[in-house]
Amino acid sequence: MYTEIIKIIEGGLLGDKEKVLNYAVVLADNLENQGDLPLAKKIRSVLSNKKGKMTALDSFSTKPVDAESRMDIVEISYPRVATKQIVLSKYTEQEICGFIECYMKRESLLKAGLEPSNSLLLYGPPGCGKTTTAQYISSVTGLPLVTARLEGLISSLLGSTAKNIRKIFDYAAKRECILLLDEFDVIAKLRDDKNELGELKRVVNSLIQNIDGLNSDSILIAATNHDELLDSAIWRRFSKVIALEKPQKGEIGKLLYLYLSGVANNILSTEKKAEQMGAAFVGFSHSDIKTVINNSVRQNIIRGKESVTSCDILREIYFHKHHRIKDEDEFIRYLFRNNATHKEINESLGIPLRKIQGISKSESKGGS
Helix, strand or coil: CHHHHHHHHHHHHHCCHHHHHHHHHHHHHHHHHCCCHHHHHHHHHHHHCCHHHCCCCCCCCCCCECCCCCCECEEEECCCCCHHHCCCCHHHHHHHHHHHHHHHCHHHHHHCCCCCCCEEEEECCCCCCHHHHHHHHHHHHCCCEEEECHHHHCCCCHHHHHHHHHHHHHHHHCCCCEEEECCHHHCCECCCCCCCCHHHHHHHHHHHHHHHCCCCCCEEEEEECCHHHECHHHHCCCCEEEECCCCCHHHHHHHHHHHHCCCCECCCCCHHHHHHHHHHCCCCCHHHHHHHHHHHHHHHHHHCCCCECHHHHHHHHHHHHHCCCCCHHHHHHHHHHCCCCHHHHHHHHCCCHHHHHHHHHHHHHHHC
């Protein structure tokens, strides 16, 4: 309630009617939840007289656009991501949960004279859960996710790019939301990069100013695959920085259960088989693992097979790495190295048993 009152005052001083109306709605809802029905009713009565001019908190009907192309520069979504879909290391998961808690309890922090932690920088290799983490935070907090569209944000006129950045932050300031700046390095590059124009440096300066002016009611999440390109001043603007890495043994096991638990398969039949399959996925990103497993399931459905086998998935892993099977003998050796049996290779992939046995014998001789 303290936060809503401050925002209503701010909106009034700035002449921002939409901000006043939006936060008045939130204030009325909070008063009603706390049992103060008369005051909540009074506020809603006042608001109803302004109904024709009122913009609902969740309508987002006036999205900002690039003046040159007339393209929307943000997308609005309301993700629903279950906790089990977030597969991170123990300590990374704790940091994400701690960040969410800081936001949810920001009133207590403000009353204690502390600034809430509401800006998060996520970096790491592609496909390791940066966007999914932002969607999860949106889902847990109930805040809409406002994602900046780079194709609309980056204008051919760099001066317009700085203006677009300002439009996005102004838009986020009028409603509680999560502002996601994906591919953040595109607009937050080092200002001493000799290959960049001076105007782009002014874009970065504008970005820094807008981050500094972010209010405590919205969350800023920036995500990048190229943290080495970020300007040093950018790092200091985020209250929390988290690296999301490729999954390790424990996380790979969780991903296997996540994507295969609802599918007939022989991989999860024993802990040993699951561990063997997990070993074949070492070095893959979260997204790669999902893609490989989904491709295996699709192929089984198309071929009318009742169950996904370890050989089915190993074949997709091999294709994912090499994009082809140029040498079938080497492919069979790869299957052996990943604990595939002669029978499985024959039945799952249709490779003649005689050929499988021949390669197995040559391998045995070579190793003796």
